[in-house]
Amino acid sequence: MIINLKDFLNNKELHTQYNLTIDKNILDLDSEIRLIEDVDCSVSVYKTDDNLYSEVKLTYKYGDNCARCNEELENQVSTDFNVTINASMEEDDLNVVLIDDKIDLTDLIKQSIYLSKPLKVLCKEDCKGICIKCGSNNNYDECDCNDETIDPRLESLAKLLDKEV
Ligand SMILES: [Zn+2]
Ligand SMILES: [Zn+2]
Structure with a gap:
């Protein structure tokens, strides 16, 4: 994404x-970010x-799967x-190069998206998983697996104990 700063540089x-x-599609991020x-x-x-210098703000929307x-x-x-925008230095995290009064922020924007994308997201805060x-x-059909069931081995032990009383 190239921005031509010529007019701005030539005015007060x-x-x-x-x-x-x-x-x-221009950002062409790999499949990690949809x-x-x-x-x-x-x-x-x-x-x-x-x-x-330049301040860049981005808002992006991507698809993912609940963690x-x-x-x-x-x-x-x-x-x-x-x-910082400058004509002499090489581009890195803190600098973008000015060439013919233009800057190209594409790589820095891509990098910023990679760095800001959360590693894990939930479909909702209280997702039951x-x-x-x-x-x-x-979230759709609560199963009974976590209901307290008595382990059959403990059940027979309980019976045994009952007899002794
Ligand atoms: Zn979920
Ligand atoms: Zn279950």
Whole structure:
């Protein structure tokens, strides 16, 4: 995603903002992250006496599976990062290179999405998950596996004890 800063660099304004939508296919994230919608992105650019820097805010929506019950879900994440814009240094986490008055934030945006995506999400906070005994999804049909049943061995022991009383 390339932004042309030429107009901003040539005027006296100290701040400008670009509101952009990035095609989810352009970001081409690997299968670990399934973007559902295009990514909303606002890029603020500031001039200071000896610096040019940018604040980037992103909101993206992706599909995942609940960490407890494995149901499909959608999750939305908002994140942001700051970079210095400069003409001489190489791009890294803190710098983006200005070439012909343009910056390309694509790789930094991808990285930001990778870093901000939660490792685990739940379909709902109180997801009851899947029963490890019978495999039923307890959000839909609660099974009886966890009901207190008396272990048959203990039952016979109880009978034995009864007799002695
Ligand atoms: Zn769940
Ligand atoms: Zn069960």
